[in-house]
Amino acid sequence: MTPNLQLHLLASWVFTNLLLLLFLFRNADCGHIVKSLPGFPGELPFKLESGYIGVEQSELYYLFVESTGYPKTDPLLLYLVGGPGYSGFNGFFYQTGPLAFNDSYYNGGLPELYLRPYPWTKTASIIFLDAPVGTGFSYAKDPQDLVVSDTSSARQTYKFLRKWLVEHPEYMNNRLFIASDSYSGIAVPLIVQHILDDNDAGMLPHLKLIGFISGSPHQGNELEENAKVEVAYRLGLIANKLYQRAKESCNGQYYIVDPSNTECEEALGKIDELLNDIFTENVLGPQCATVSPKPDEDESHSARRSLQVEKSRHFSGLSDPQWYCKNSAYVLSYAWANNETVKEALHIREGTVEKWYRCNLVQQDLYNHNLESVFSYQKNFTETDLQVLLYSGDHDLVVPHLATENWIKDLNITEEYSWRPWFVDGQVAGYKIIYRNYAYSLTYLTFKGSGHSPTEYYNQRAYEMFARWIHFYPV
Numbered sequence: 001m002t003p004n005l006q007l008h009l010l011a012s013w014v015f016t017n018l019l020l021l022l023f024l025f026r027n028a029d030c031g032h033i034v035k036s037l038p039g040f041p042g043e044l045p046f047k048l049e050s051g052y053i054g055v056e057q058s059e060l061y062y063l064f065v066e067s068t069g070y071p072k073t074d075p076l077l078l079y080l081v082g083g084p085g086y087s088g089f090n091g092f093f094y095q096t097g098p099l100a101f102n103d104s105y106y107n108g109g110l111p112e113l114y115l116r117p118y119p120w121t122k123t124a125s126i127i128f129l130d131a132p133v134g135t136g137f138s139y140a141k142d143p144q145d146l147v148v149s150d151t152s153s154a155r156q157t158y159k160f161l162r163k164w165l166v167e168h169p170e171y172m173n174n175r176l177f178i179a180s181d182s183y184s185g186i187a188v189p190l191i192v193q194h195i196l197d198d199n200d201a202g203m204l205p206h207l208k209l210i211g212f213i214s215g216s217p218h219q220g221n222e223l224e225e226n227a228k229v230e231v232a233y234r235l236g237l238i239a240n241k242l243y244q245r246a247k248e249s250c251n252g253q254y255y256i257v258d259p260s261n262t263e264c265e266e267a268l269g270k271i272d273e274l275l276n277d278i279f280t281e282n283v284l285g286p287q288c289a290t291v292s293p294k295p296d297e298d299e300s301h302s303a304r305r306s307l308q309v310e311k312s313r314h315f316s317g318l319s320d321p322q323w324y325c326k327n328s329a330y331v332l333s334y335a336w337a338n339n340e341t342v343k344e345a346l347h348i349r350e351g352t353v354e355k356w357y358r359c360n361l362v363q364q365d366l367y368n369h370n371l372e373s374v375f376s377y378q379k380n381f382t383e384t385d386l387q388v389l390l391y392s393g394d395h396d397l398v399v400p401h402l403a404t405e406n407w408i409k410d411l412n413i414t415e416e417y418s419w420r421p422w423f424v425d426g427q428v429a430g431y432k433i434i435y436r437n438y439a440y441s442l443t444y445l446t447f448k449g450s451g452h453s454p455t456e457y458y459n460q461r462a463y464e465m466f467a468r469w470i471h472f473y474p475v
Contacts (some may be wrong), residue, residue: 031064031167032347037099039336040113046098046121047071050346053167055159057145058133059352062164063092067125075175075210075470077126078161078191082182082218082453084153085363087136087356088128089333095181095455096120096462097128101332110339111332118463124470125171126179127164131157131187134363136337139352149368154190161191165205172205177470178212181453182399185217189377196384211387213466216399216452219407220373222255227403229254229271234402235283235395238271246271280397281326282451288325326456333358375407382413385439389469393450393457394430401446408444413437422465422475429461432475443469 031051035043047066052059067074081090093100098119102112120126130136132153134146148156165172180188195209218224233243246267250257257264279287336342337356381388390408392401417434422445430446445465447454455462468475 034345034347037113037345038339038341039110040099045115050348052138052349053160053163055156055163057141058156059139059141059349060133060156060160061088061130061137061139061348062160063088063097063128063346064168065092065098065119065121065126065128067121067123068098069123071125073174075124075177076171077120077124077177077179077213078157079126079128080131080157080178080180080184080187081128082180082184082216083135083359083364084132084183084367085135085357085360086182087333087337087358087360088130089136089337090358091181092128093333094330095453096126096179096466101329101336103329103332106332109335110341111336113336116459118460120463120466122463123467124177125174127161129157129160131160132363132367134366135360136356137346137348137353139349146363147366147368150186150371151190153367154187155194157187158191158194161195162205162207165207169205173208175210176208177210180213180217181215181455183218185214185219185399186371186374188212188214188217189374189381190371192381192386193377209386211389213389215391215454216393216396217390217404218399219375219378219403222372223407224399224403225255226253227400227406228397229268231400231402232271232275232283232397237278237283238274242267242270242274275397278397279451281453282393282457283395283397284449285451286325288327330358375410378407379411382411382437382440382442386441388440388442389445389466390442391430391445391447391454391465393452393454394446394448395450396452398452404444408435408442411435411442413440413442416441424461424464429458429464443475445475 031049034048034050037044037048046068049064049066050062051064052061054060079088079091079096081088081095091097096119098116098121099113100116102114106112130138132138132148133140133156134148140146178188178191189212192209192212195207199206199209229238229243229246232238233240238246246254246264249261249267250264254268257268259265277287279285334356337358390404392399392404394401413435414437415433416436417432419431419433421428422430422432428448430448430450432443432445435442435444447458447461450457465475467473
């Protein structure tokens, strides 16, 4: 045995034992096991932990759910929600978590909770994180530290993950995936790159990263706004004559337009008028949300220049005529998360967050979108052994499926399985295509009839997709 190998083995032994000591004498503030929650009858049938991890001058709040399958071998996911500024509760209650709100008989007060039929936690352990700082119950010790960017937020999230694993060494050997929804598609490549760089540099602990998962993955405004016009045309929302006029006069570029190109501006203005009453998150649904442009933005063009900001209206109960709107169910999360007994059950630190928001619009104003695109990261990943799962709703105009398909095509990697349907219970759930570049693999799926964030529309389909892919079965 060489001296270098002996030193490496000794360092690994020392580090492992330090982790064990840390686990045995873990500080009580690191996390609290929550055995019951207000609104849910009886004891929770899964392991739930609520806690904070200090990163730089921020305290990032998380919920952790251990897999109810085989927690020692099932994968570990860090799950990030979009926005930026959307709480991890959105993923926990509305997307992939084990609980959901009962909105069928709500008449005020504390909402009731029930077990979601197909949570991803049936076959994976998941950390639902409130990030960036200022989101949900995460807070900064100094208000100046609430000002973050794409890059600084991703750096903090990466540091959170490393610290969380050090404090939870029992999950260190589980396969690790970074999962995201919507705008967090920007953060994931940055976090993945941090992990790859530090693993290559020999930093301990070595994170057992296998790959990443992104639903409705935001990658860049220009890419998505250009695709939005074509997808709207394909869905029958724009007349052929108008579409052809816009395509020719704008030369296929609809994001930043030369003001002197009056024909293009006029065509896009008419398209904006046609889409103004469309719920862009799902063109099949009723328009119940509003778009709120920044004060210095022209309202008619704001939707083309950034991801739309959804401001859910607050409703009093089922008697409200707009309760049928999808976004109405989000109101229950406000009633629940701001309840004092709930905050006590979750061990929320007193005096840190005045009011919980599902989406913190103030944080969005403090957020610096300093990356126009992360395509270069995606391209570089094709030279690694990462396993990637991407999925889109085919009725989504916020992050149109065509935008995702276009940048995947630009990766210029081999198509292993061509476009074909995938099935759930014998029915076509959507379509899929699989790419490979040596050890690198990318699976892309659409959800037929789904809007933005397919996990919120098709619980069973999303679980079937995830469970098959994560355990290396054909989707």
